[in-house]
Amino acid sequence: MSANAAPTPARRGRPGYDRAQVLAVAVELFNEQGYDATSVADLAQRLGLTKSALYHHFDSKEQLLALALDEALGGLEGVLDDPAIAEAAPAERLAAVLHGAVLVLVDRLPYVTLLLRVRGNSDVERAALERRRTFDHRVTALVAEAQRTGSVRADVDGAVVTRLVFGMVNSLVEWYRPGGPVDRERLTHDVVTVALDGMRTR
Amino acid sequence: MSANAAPTPARRGRPGYDRAQVLAVAVELFNEQGYDATSVADLAQRLGLTKSALYHHFDSKEQLLALALDEALGGLEGVLDDPAIAEAAPAERLAAVLHGAVLVLVDRLPYVTLLLRVRGNSDVERAALERRRTFDHRVTALVAEAQRTGSVRADVDGAVVTRLVFGMVNSLVEWYRPGGPVDRERLTHDVVTVALDGMRTR
DNA sequence: ATAGTACGTGACCGATCGTTCAGTATTGCC
DNA sequence: GGCAATACTGAACGATCGGTCACGTACTAT
Numbered sequence: 524m525s526a527n528a529a530p531t532p533a534r535r536g537r538p539g540y541d542r543a544q545v546l547a548v549a550v551e552l553f554n555e556q557g558y559d560a561t562s563v564a565d566l567a568q569r570l571g572l573t574k575s576a577l578y579h580h581f582d583s584k585e586q587l588l589a590l591a592l593d594e595a596l597g598g599l600e601g602v603l604d605d606p607a608i609a610e611a612a613p614a615e616r617l618a619a620v621l622h623g624a625v626l627v628l629v630d631r632l633p634y635v636t637l638l639l640r641v642r643g644n645s646d647v648e649r650a651a652l653e654r655r656r657t658f659d660h661r662v663t664a665l666v667a668e669a670q671r672t673g674s675v676r677a678d679v680d681g682a683v684v685t686r687l688v689f690g691m692v693n694s695l696v697e698w699y700r701p702g703g704p705v706d707r708e709r710l711t712h713d714v715v716t717v718a719l720d721g722m723r724t725r
Numbered sequence: 726m727s728a729n730a731a732p733t734p735a736r737r738g739r740p741g742y743d744r745a746q747v748l749a750v751a752v753e754l755f756n757e758q759g760y761d762a763t764s765v766a767d768l769a770q771r772l773g774l775t776k777s778a779l780y781h782h783f784d785s786k787e788q789l790l791a792l793a794l795d796e797a798l799g800g801l802e803g804v805l806d807d808p809a810i811a812e813a814a815p816a817e818r819l820a821a822v823l824h825g826a827v828l829v830l831v832d833r834l835p836y837v838t839l840l841l842r843v844r845g846n847s848d849v850e851r852a853a854l855e856r857r858r859t860f861d862h863r864v865t866a867l868v869a870e871a872q873r874t875g876s877v878r879a880d881v882d883g884a885v886v887t888r889l890v891f892g893m894v895n896s897l898v899e900w901y902r903p904g905g906p907v908d909r910e911r912l913t914h915d916v917v918t919v920a921l922d923g924m925r926t927r
Numbered sequence: 928a929t930a931g932t933a934c935g936t937g938a939c940c941g942a943t944c945g946t947t948c949a950g951t952a953t954t955g956c957c
Numbered sequence: 958g959g960c961a962a963t964a965c966t967g968a969a970c971g972a973t974c975g976g977t978c979a980c981g982t983a984c985t986a987t
Contacts, residue, residue, distance in 0.1 A: 534962090535956075536962045537963050538964080539964045564944085575965075576964070577965095640842070676924060683907060690899065717890070719925040721920060737984075737985045739934045742934085766975090775936055777978085778935050781933080
């Protein structure tokens with residue numbers, strides 16, 4: 524996820540898991556079983572540790588969730604904040620955002636998967652939902668602008684078409700797996716194609 | 726949900742909640758908080774009852790889940806089994822299935838919502854996932870046939886386009902609310918339009 | 928009036944939950 | 958060798974989990 528140019532910068536201390544490794548395994552498990560259905564004991568077992576060893580790496584189960592959600596949200600917000608995208612004309616900008624969102628989703632798949640399943644059961648979850656809502660509003664504004672420009676059809680409600688198309692993009696987390704039969708480039712192309720022009724032949 | 730031509734067939738015994746009412750409230754709560762995050766005590770509180778009163782209506786928390794999932798799966802399978810749809814030509818059949826799926830999703834929204842969040846944590850959940858997989862395969866076969874007939878674009882993988890379009894349809898559970906600003910007819914039209922022809926003007 | 932049915936209570940069970948704590952083990956650097 | 962840094966153990970905690978039990982109440986059909 525983060526920069527790892529140096530393979531391992533010769534860490535001091537007893538070897539074992541570090542924070543990032545524990546987080547990655549935790550997110551994997553949260554996605555398999557759901558956050559609430561995953562106990563700290565489950566996580567300890569998968570790592571081959573005791574429960575108490577985990578509390579050396581983080582303060583609470585919820586902190587793991589917060590770190591993971593931030594990873595996902597940061598990526599998505601980065602797409603909208605990308606200067607190269609922000610300066611394009613509405614029509615291309617929309618396609619670029621779509622393209623960028625798919626890439627973030629694929630590259631940070633476990634983290635985005637977790638984000639999309641958050642229900643607002645705690646302060647951490649509610650804060651994440653709020654950030655997501657802001658992201659959605661910014662995209663909806665972009666679609667509305669594209670409708671005024673004439674590059675997006677005006678016979679369907681802008682907010683509805685935004686939700687539909689991003690619903691399509693987000694649904695990738697339900698089935699896409701890196702290393703599977705569909706590769707990254709093929710996938711982004713197909714998604715943008717279907718989103719813009721639909722499944723029907725013309 | 727089930728047939729209720731008679732308003733209330735004069736039930737005997739002490740009045741109170743019946744099975745269907747408890748189930749409806751349970752599903753509502755499961756969708757708000759997640760199945761695992763919802764305790765039987767939570768459900769009892771929302772109904773204004775004690776926990777043990779609930780066990781008069783059902784055998785286990787999991788039984789509630791099973792009943793709800795069956796409600797959703799039955800509806801979806803009914804679309805594919807609909808004789809009027811099965812006899813149409815591939816192109817119209819696909820549009821009809823899309824249309825029908827949206828209607829089932831809207832009419833049984835809480836139940837389908839729950840179904841789409843199942844992760845396979847128990848035998849009940851795994852059985853539901855298996856039924857859903859069968860449904861998906863039948864739809865994928867339909868799209869493949871439409872591609873051979875030429876009514877669906879062949880430049881994207883059939884399985885991928887199926888997943889994308891149904892991902893779009895399923896994402897409705899994340900935001901659509903009956904009685905909200907978007908009505909049922911408008912919604913089904915918009916979904917079918919965007920799925921078939923995309924968001925871009927031509 | 929009464930029998931039968933449906934609905935509900937309150938106290939309790941063992942299991943599991945997330946979390947804490949005092950102590951121990953293994954490494955790199957000086 | 959000594960020290961700082963990092964990783965981990967085992968036992969225990971209070972709380973909450975899904976579920977059970979013996980029993981009391983309110984209604985309807987006959």
